Ligand code: PSV
């Protein structure tokens with residue numbers, strides 16, 4: 164299913180007059196609005212192929228129907244999101260959930276929808292049918308050299324799939340660790356993992372990056388071998404200039420100061436980018452901005468400050484991706500909400516009065532520093548995001564469009580109620 168440009172334009176007409184009024188009201192108070200709009204238009208957030216179906220927990224899964232049953236349909240779904248917001252121009256594949264049967268055809272299909280291929284993700288946290296050796300006790304850390312070799316070879320195969328599609332990065336998330344005290348020698352596990360990562364690193368093409376994602380707990384509950392940003396940074400620093408630390412917002416212990424982590428990783432040129440989501444308790448994988456939008460804004464405030472300090476390109480120098488799961492919402496609606504939340508936080512960070520903030524910081528004026536940040540955070544920037552969408556040819560009201568055009572009903576008609584997406 165491909166959305167027609169004309170139907171989006173027609174729908175925009177309904178909202179245009181009130182949108183213009185709202186936009187002018189907020190825009191007149193913001194200096195450099197056209198530069199901000201350009202940055203917003205350029206900013207693209209990749210959609211993970213595994214977030215297009217209904218998620219679930221170990222207690223159950225409640226499918227909503229019309230899920231994409233293959234890679235082609237997943238690309239079609241990301242194409243729908245991108246047509247509606249023009250901010251989701253990339254898809255991130257997880258191998259082996261999404262092995263392209265014919266990369267040339269898949270690449271062409273993605274191009275029809277205006278999509279590129281973002282990072283490719285390896286999977287050594289599950290055993291696949293017909294897999295020779297088990298990852299029950301880890302993969303790159305495993306005590307058995309043969310298991311490590313199998314996991315290394317899988318990562319190299321993922322790189323090959325990525326090369327065929329035009330990806331430029333490999334994301335490695337390991338569930339390696341231990342469930343009980345005494346199960347693992349931490350030092351040996353770290354060293355084995357490092358050696359394995361080195362072999363994968365050696366297989367990277369020269370213009371590729373390797374992202375090492377950390378996670379505090381789950382599925383291992385006593386130790387994780389890449390458990391926090393310190394452990395990941397130790398790996399990526401030793402590996403070399405093509406290795407970076409990937410921040411997934413749900414992978415921290417409660418109340419971690421993620422914005423500070425982000426700032427320091429950028430200082431060291433070691434921030435890969437993000438897996439955006441939100442959470443209340445742990446790795447909840449909830450809609451971005453649904454629980455703690457202020458934290459998201461504070462993270463973007465550090466990102467903009469840190470990227471500007473280094474003269475980085477906001478749109479292309481870091482990897483922006485969602486990593487979420489939708490147990491009770493329509494996945495496409497949820498993803499539209501997540502992208503919107505990211506754009507809002509980014510726009511709010513762009514309008515922070517930087518000179519006033521620096522002045523407050525340098526003079527230890529704590530009260531003014533808070534006022535400056537919250538003035539930006541409390542600005543309703545939604546008309547600015549909508550204007551960026553309008554200028555990019557997207558829908559002024561993506562969610563309304565999705566609902567009023569009955570897109571899900573059409574997908575159910577095409578794919579059926581029981582189509583199940585590959586993934587977790
Ligand atoms: C692990 O929780 C994770 O965040 C990693 O990014 C995985 O690749 C992804 O979720 C999908 O399971």
Ligand code: MN
Nearest residue numbers: 376411438486
């Ligand atoms: Mn993740």
